Amino acid sequence: MSVKKTKYHELREAGLCVGCRQPSKFYRCYTCAEVHRARNKKSRDNNPDTYGAREAARRAVIRADPELAKRDAKAKRSWRLKLYGLTHEEYLVLYDTQQGRCALCAAEGELVVDHCHTTGRVRGLLCRLCNSGLGMFKDDTAVLAKAIAYLG
Numbered sequence: 001m002s003v004k005k006t007k008y009h010e011l012r013e014a015g016l017c018v019g020c021r022q023p024s025k026f027y028r029c030y031t032c033a034e035v036h037r038a039r040n041k042k043s044r045d046n047n048p049d050t051y052g053a054r055e056a057a058r059r060a061v062i063r064a065d066p067e068l069a070k071r072d073a074k075a076k077r078s079w080r081l082k083l084y085g086l087t088h089e090e091y092l093v094l095y096d097t098q099q100g101r102c103a104l105c106a107a108e109g110e111l112v113v114d115h116c117h118t119t120g121r122v123r124g125l126l127c128r129l130c131n132s133g134l135g136m137f138k139d140d141t142a143v144l145a146k147a148i149a150y151l152g
Contacts, residue, residue: 025085084113084122102127
């Protein structure tokens, strides 16, 4: 039995953005992703009761079933890797290369994928604190240099 390929699958196999059909390593290029996020935010803002109730109900069902919670966590991890164009095997190679430690502070624990917001290139794996810290500085090396000088 063969699975029928959709237009989405054809676009992804061709390495094209599903929004504008331009070459992209990701599901949506950055421009289309921004437009999509803005449209979704507007919809959520206009219908807060619908979105809040639906999400609360989903979380309650997941909390009540440990097996479902495991599957949900696995699906989220898989989706995040796909977002950065990584397979699970490529993630494991990165993880092993860094010996399971954050590339900046060398902390052990859960590591997230760090990527360049301009090019989409994956830089490595960081702990959540380091990844958030870089995000707060908007990956601006000049500002980071000033922060280092400020700390003395």
